[in-house]
Structures are given as C-alpha cells and as structure tokens.
Amino acid sequence: MTKALGIVGLCIAAAVPTVGAVSFGVPSKVGTGGYAYAPLDPAPVGISFEFFAFPSYFTNVTATNQCLANWKALTGVWPPIRIGGTTQDRAQYDATTSAYVVYSVAKAADAPMTLTFGSKFMTLAGTYAGSVVVGLNRGKNNIENTIAAAKMAVSEIRNLLAIELGNEPEYYPKDGQPIASGTWNPSTDAASQNNWNIRVGSAVGKTGIIQAGNWNQAPPQWGAAQLMAAENATVKQYVRHYAHHNYPGGDVKKLMTHPTTVKSIQVFDADVAAVRRAGKEYVFGETNSVSGGGAAGVSPTFGAALWTMDYVLRASYNNMSRTYFHHGTVGNCQYCFWGRYSMGTPYYGAYAAVALMAGARYLTALDTGTTNYAAYAAFDASGSPIRVLLYNSDYFSGSGSRTSQPFTLTGLPSGTVKGKRLTAASSSSRADQGNDISFGGQYFGNGTCIAGGAETYETTTVSDGQATFALKATEALLVYLQ
Structure with a gap:
C-alpha cells in the first residue's frame, strides 16, 4: 500500500521541485501481501472498429x-478486435453485393x-489472425x-x-429504431435480447456465441446483472x-488523474462480480476517452x-477480461x-x-487508488513478479515548473x-502535431506504425531490497524485474 516516506537514496537536480517519496512493496508471489489479484487474458487490450469503417482500416490504412x-510481438498473441458501433444498427446484409460495404455520405468525414x-465483409474479417x-443489426x-x-459470419x-x-x-x-417503437426500457430490451440470442444462436448452431449487453449507460439500470x-x-x-x-470524458487533467480513473472503473464492480459468479467474462466491448x-483538445494528447x-490496467485489475478501444471514421477520429x-x-x-501485461498470468494494483501515484505489478505463470509499472498522474500543462515524484519499490x-520510460514534453503533446512522444526512447512512425529510434x-x-525511481509529473515508467 502507498505511504509517504522521506526521499531515499535519490539525487535530483535542484531545479526540479520534488515531494516526499511513495513506497510500494512488491509481493514475492501471487496471493501474498494482502493484495487482490486478477487473472489476465492472453491479450487483454483490443481494438473496436466502427462497422462501416472496418473494411477501410484493413484495406486502406497501412498502419493497422x-x-x-x-x-503481437510483445504478447505472442494477436490482439482481439470487435467490429461494430452505431452503424451496425444501420447496416443490412445484402447477399447480392460484391462490395465490402455500400453507402453514400455528403462528406468523407461523415458516417452513413x-x-x-x-x-466479402465477413471474408475480410476472417483474414484476421x-x-x-x-x-x-x-x-x-x-x-x-x-x-x-x-450465418455468413460463422462461415467466414x-x-x-x-x-x-x-x-x-x-x-x-x-434513434427511431423500429424495434423500440413501443415501450422500451431495460426489461423490454432484456426480453428482446433473450429472444434474439436464442433465435440467432440456434440458427447458427452454436452455443456460447453471443456477446450480450452492449449498453453505454451505466449499470445497474442498464447492466449485465439485470439482464x-x-x-x-x-x-x-x-x-x-x-x-x-x-466513455469517461472530461478535460485532460480530469481524464488522466488516477483516482478519477479508478472511480470510473468501480462503477462496474457489482456488474462484473455478478457476471464472474455466473462463470462468464465481462468486457469493455467499446470504450475510449x-x-x-473524441474531443480535439483532449483525446489526441499525451495526457x-x-x-x-x-x-486498461485498472479495468484488467477489476476483472474485465478485455478492453476494446473504439476507432471511428478514418480521418475524423480524435481518439484513434x-x-x-x-x-x-x-x-x-x-x-x-x-x-506490462505481455505473457503475464496475473495483475495487481499496489496502490490504494486514492492518490495521483499508481503502481501495477504483473506476475508470470509461476506466480513470480516480472514487471511493475509506475505512474505519476500529476498534471503538467507545459508551463511553469515540472515536479518530480520519487517512487520506491521494496x-x-x-x-x-531496468526500466523503460513513457514520456513527452507535457500533457498536451501530440504525435500527430510533430511533438516528441517516446517509450523507452522509441517512437512509432507516422503512417507505418513501425518502431524507430x-x-x-x-538501470x-x-x-x-529497494530501489527508487524519479518520475516527472505526467510520466510513467515500466520496471523489468527479470
């Protein structure tokens, strides 16, 4: 757990303001230290593609x-993808068309x-490993x-x-959807979902085939427990x-502050627990900032x-199996x-x-979630700690003095x-505007996503038994223990 300490064994330039160190004990094994431990999916971070835009991402966007x-190079497993969004409920299947999708828009940045x-749409999805x-719909x-x-999805x-x-x-x-022309509330939606789940599942001849729920309004009114x-x-x-x-929203400072993130995930705790008790998985099927x-002044920033x-680390720690970050219209997507x-x-x-989570079997949070200073530990199949990620969520706008926070691991x-630092000049830095963003000294090339630097x-x-690391405000450090 987090506790304030004096600055231990760390030299910091006098020009950089500092505060007292925070200390985190790294458990020697899963199940020890009084922490809660979450099992990890082999690939807990995924991408959601807006339905109509999916073919473009896979045929016209080289970086995808x-x-x-x-x-995949980190985890050994291709990340999961989800194809859906608002336009899935505007889309009708046409067995006669040879196109991926057919639509018209007034401007390229619009959604149909x-x-x-x-x-062919399903065949393209079937090429993904x-x-x-x-x-x-x-x-x-x-x-x-x-x-x-x-049936075509199952086939292809x-x-x-x-x-x-x-x-x-x-x-x-x-949205004026015909299925909701009468009374529509959580109960009528549940009855509709149940009917469709049975009819579609039986039609394709597969059990365990439905991702249920898919609401955006928070539980418990709209949630898995009521369904x-x-x-x-x-x-x-x-x-x-x-x-x-x-979609938590807010300005950059609010969005990136650790206790705010913790609270936004805790909203789902009871729902997740109900699903886990039933022996099922719970996922963020679509999410982003x-x-x-997205918002131009928030979503594309380093914050x-x-x-x-x-x-995503807090979601995984709170027993969400996978988190799918949504990608919308190509060329009109601030959070992509x-x-x-x-x-x-x-x-x-x-x-x-x-x-942090690559190849790990378990994850825990070493912090209480009540301060701006976060620490996560990942463990291998034997239960031994392999990496720790430290995060200083103090906000730095780019003006004035940038504080530095010592983190001590015991x-x-x-x-x-050894460690790799995730850093930028400020919370508002943007790769798409030419600002320097780096992880362990490396960057990802525009248009290619190839690592450079x-x-x-x-070291x-x-x-x-302890080591101390200095993290500037708005910075993170991944520490490798093995």
Whole structure:
C-alpha cells in the first residue's frame, strides 16, 4: 500500500521541485501481501472498429496491421478486435453485393445513416489472425436479415469469438429504431435480447456465441446483472460473455488523474462480480476517452495516452477480461490510436500497458487508488513478479515548473533492475502535431506504425531490497524485474 516516506537514496537536480517519496512493496508471489489479484487474458487490450469503417482500416490504412503486429510481438498473441458501433444498427446484409460495404455520405468525414454489406465483409474479417467479435443489426427488427448475416459470419470468420446483437440499445427510441417503437426500457430490451440470442444462436448452431449487453449507460439500470436476472437456462447457453461501453470524458487533467480513473472503473464492480459468479467474462466491448470520436483538445494528447494506459490496467485489475478501444471514421477520429497518415498519441499508452501485461498470468494494483501515484505489478505463470509499472498522474500543462515524484519499490532481489520510460514534453503533446512522444526512447512512425529510434533502458541498483525511481509529473515508467 502507498505511504509517504522521506526521499531515499535519490539525487535530483535542484531545479526540479520534488515531494516526499511513495513506497510500494512488491509481493514475492501471487496471493501474498494482502493484495487482490486478477487473472489476465492472453491479450487483454483490443481494438473496436466502427462497422462501416472496418473494411477501410484493413484495406486502406497501412498502419493497422503493423500497429496490431507490434502488440503481437510483445504478447505472442494477436490482439482481439470487435467490429461494430452505431452503424451496425444501420447496416443490412445484402447477399447480392460484391462490395465490402455500400453507402453514400455528403462528406468523407461523415458516417452513413444507412448502408449495406456483403459476404466479402465477413471474408475480410476472417483474414484476421486474432479473435473477432462482430456486431449485427437488431434495431431494424429484421431478424431474418440478421440471421443470414450471422450465418455468413460463422462461415467466414475462422476466429469468430462472439456475435453481438445491437449496439447501445438504450438509445433505440432516440434513434427511431423500429424495434423500440413501443415501450422500451431495460426489461423490454432484456426480453428482446433473450429472444434474439436464442433465435440467432440456434440458427447458427452454436452455443456460447453471443456477446450480450452492449449498453453505454451505466449499470445497474442498464447492466449485465439485470439482464441475467431475466435469462433462463436456454438463453444462458448461447451467451459467451457480457459487454458494456464506457466513455469517461472530461478535460485532460480530469481524464488522466488516477483516482478519477479508478472511480470510473468501480462503477462496474457489482456488474462484473455478478457476471464472474455466473462463470462468464465481462468486457469493455467499446470504450475510449470522449464519445463521438473524441474531443480535439483532449483525446489526441499525451495526457489521454497516460489515461489509456492507466484505464486498461485498472479495468484488467477489476476483472474485465478485455478492453476494446473504439476507432471511428478514418480521418475524423480524435481518439484513434492510428490513422492513414499519422500516429495517435494514445497508442503509446496502450503499448506500455500491453508491455506490462505481455505473457503475464496475473495483475495487481499496489496502490490504494486514492492518490495521483499508481503502481501495477504483473506476475508470470509461476506466480513470480516480472514487471511493475509506475505512474505519476500529476498534471503538467507545459508551463511553469515540472515536479518530480520519487517512487520506491521494496521487496526486490539484489542486483539491478531496468526500466523503460513513457514520456513527452507535457500533457498536451501530440504525435500527430510533430511533438516528441517516446517509450523507452522509441517512437512509432507516422503512417507505418513501425518502431524507430534506439531502444533505451534505464538501470537502477537495488540496495537492501529497494530501489527508487524519479518520475516527472505526467510520466510513467515500466520496471523489468527479470
């Protein structure tokens, strides 16, 4: 747990203001030290692609495959993807079209109000080597069309993990969706989901095939616990896992502050616990910083990158199996990790989180979640600690003095440890505007996502079982223990 200490064994330039050190004890084994430990999915960080934009990301955006491959190089597993979003409930399957998708928009940056897609869409999804969740239309209330699309998905997507039936159904009345033309509330949505889950699952001949839920409004009103209460055994056999969406929002300072992130995840704790008791997984099926494609002054910044890192680690620690960060319209997406021509700064935070959890079986948070200073520890299959990530969420705007916070880790074996620093000039730094963002001295190339620069490790001596590291405000450090 976190506690204030005097500054221990650390020399810091006099020009940099400092505060008292925080100390974290690193458990020698999983299950010790009074911490809670969460099991980790082999690939807990994933990407969600807006339905209509998915083909473009995989055929017109060079960086897509490389950015995903970078994570695969760390974990040995291709990251999971989800294809869905608002436009899945505007999309109708057309078995006669030879196109991926067919739609028209007034401006390239717009999302279509109606669209069709063909079997080629599912064939393209089937080329991806990682797991795939595909979202289909429930809002139009044309179940036979959706069943035809689901059968094509099962046929063409070799790594199909699940099918979701409808995106954010609580908004169906506002969107004028036919299925919600009468009374529409959590109870009627649950009845609709259950009916569709049974009919689609039985039509494709697969149990454990449905990603249920998929709401954006917070539980308990819209949540897995209330949905499960309405499910019978027939429905439950078709549900693989439950999903919720989340967009915390706020300005950069609020977004990146660690206690704020912790609280935004804790909203889902009761829902996650109910799902876990039922022996199922819980995922963030769609999430990112600010809804609607992001906010220009928030989502593309280094502060948002640090939020991305902290957010997915806290979600994993709170027993969410996977977190899918949403990517919207190509060329009109402030929170996207990459685009056609430039990198998105949040990718760096996601990469650091993947690097911490790569190959790990368990994760714990060493901090209480009540201060700006976070620490996460990852453990291997034998239960031994392999890495620790330290995060100073003090806000630095780029003006004035930048404080430095000492972090002390205790319980370390003798010798040295090495670390990779995630850093930038300020919270507002943006890769797409040419600002320097780096993780361990490396950057990711615009338009390619290929790592460049010399990989740099910082070495620190362990003395009497402890080592101290200085992190500037708005910075993180990944410490390798093995």
